[in-house]
Amino acid sequence: xxxxxxxxxxxxxxxxxxxxxxxxxxxxxxxxxxxxxxxxxxxxxxxxxxxxxxxxxxxxxxxxxxxxxxxxxxxxxxxxxxxxxxxxxxxxxxxxxxxxxxxxxxxxxxxxxxxxxxxxxxxxxxxxxxxxxxxxxxxxxxxxxxxxxxxxxxxxxxxxxxxxxxxxxxxxxxxxxxxxxxxxxxxxxxxxxxxxxxxxxxxxxxxxxxxxxxxxxxxxxxxxxxxxxxxxxxxxxxxxxxxxxxxxxxxxxxxxxxxxxxxxxxxxxxxxxxxxxxxxxxxxxxxxxxxxx
Numbered sequence: 001x002x003x004x005x006x007x008x009x010x011x012x013x014x015x016x017x018x019x020x021x022x023x024x025x026x027x028x029x030x031x032x033x034x035x036x037x038x039x040x041x042x043x044x045x046x047x048x049x050x051x052x053x054x055x056x057x058x059x060x061x062x063x064x065x066x067x068x069x070x071x072x073x074x075x076x077x078x079x080x081x082x083x084x085x086x087x088x089x090x091x092x093x094x095x096x097x098x099x100x101x102x103x104x105x106x107x108x109x110x111x112x113x114x115x116x117x118x119x120x121x122x123x124x125x126x127x128x129x130x131x132x133x134x135x136x137x138x139x140x141x142x143x144x145x146x147x148x149x150x151x152x153x154x155x156x157x158x159x160x161x162x163x164x165x166x167x168x169x170x171x172x173x174x175x176x177x178x179x180x181x182x183x184x185x186x187x188x189x190x191x192x193x194x195x196x197x198x199x200x201x202x203x204x205x206x207x208x209x210x211x212x213x214x215x216x217x218x219x220x221x222x223x224x225x226x227x228x229x230x231x232x233x234x235x236x237x238x239x240x241x242x243x244x245x246x247x248x249x250x251x252x253x254x255x256x257x258x259x260x261x262x263x264x265x266x267x268x269x270x271x272x273x274x275x276x277x278x279x280x281x282x283x284x285x286x287x288x289x290x291x292x293x
Contacts, residue, residue, distance in 0.1 A: 001229065005225075009224045009225070009237065010241070010244065013220070017245050023046045023202070023205055023206050025276055025279055025280065026046065026205045027042050029090075029272075029273075029276050030202075030253070031254075031256040031257035031261075032256050032257070032261060032262060033269075034198075035262060036254055036257030037257075039253030041198035041199050042198050042201055042253070043246070043249035044199055045203035046202040046203070046206045047202075047246045047249065048199070048202070048203050048206075049205070049206030049207040049210075050206055050241070050242055050245050051238065051242050053206070053213045054237070057218060057221050058221070063222075065214050075214065076287050077287075077289075079209050079210060079211035079284070079287050082204060082208045082209045083284030083287065084280070084285065085284075086209070087276075087279070087281035087284065088281065090276055090280065091273070091274065091277040091278075093273075094269075094274065098270070209283075209284075212287070
């Protein structure tokens with residue numbers, strides 16, 4: 001390959017990589033929602049998908065797919081379904097998070113713990129109010145200095161707290177044990193994701209969700225690469241293109257995974273996730289062969 005062919009190939013590819021699309025949106029949302037590490041994992045999946053497309057184009061699989069309309073139509077339908085489903089998943093997850101935050105979806109364990117605490121407090125206050133009326137003279141007695149000193153001591157976790165006259169004593173814990181911890185409040189954060197789930201998302205977004213890469217890589221390589229390109233040059237082309245994509249998407253993840261950007265995303269998460277979900281749905285619908293195209 002000549003220097004001019006290299007310049008045209010890599011320049012065209014750099015512009016294509018930087019153009020906003022499903023890959024760009026996936027890495028952008030991943031880094032803003034989960035930080036730089038998550039964005040880098042999604043970017044790694046995207047670059048792995050790009051490497052698959054480049055390899056398929058260089059060995060002729062892309063040309064084979066584009067030359068069979070039925071196969072290419074099936075690839076387009078698969079990409080459209082994937083993008084629409086992923087956009088719908090983002091919107092559904094957003095609705096669930098809003099329900100949890102508003103209290104419509106509670107924690108059953110926490111609800112039962114609150115019910116038990118309420119019934120226990122009701123049971124302990126009932127007998128006390130009835131007995132206080134009959135033991136008024138006893139409760140009105142002036143405590144001695146010893147009683148004052150004893151009542152001023154802070155009970156430990158294994159001591160039984162003193163109860164007021166006429167009230168039911170609080171249940172004592174067994175010696176050497178600690179009280180049971182209070183139930184944790186219901187969490188409204190996004191469930192933890194595995195690293196492979198992020199990589200898989202990026203890979204599927206670029207491969208299944210980007211069937212137009214068949215046309216792009218086929219046209220790019222057919223118009224620029226010489227017919228008798230050697231194997232070493234093919235490998236160099238693939239590595240250079242994958243390297244450009246990796247640098248761009250890694251820079252995007254670092255730029256949008258900063259704490260300042262993450263805080264801004266958290267403040268406007270509802271709006272951003274709504275727009276992102278709708279963008280994926282629109283991109284998926286655009287892949288459908290409307291009118292047989």
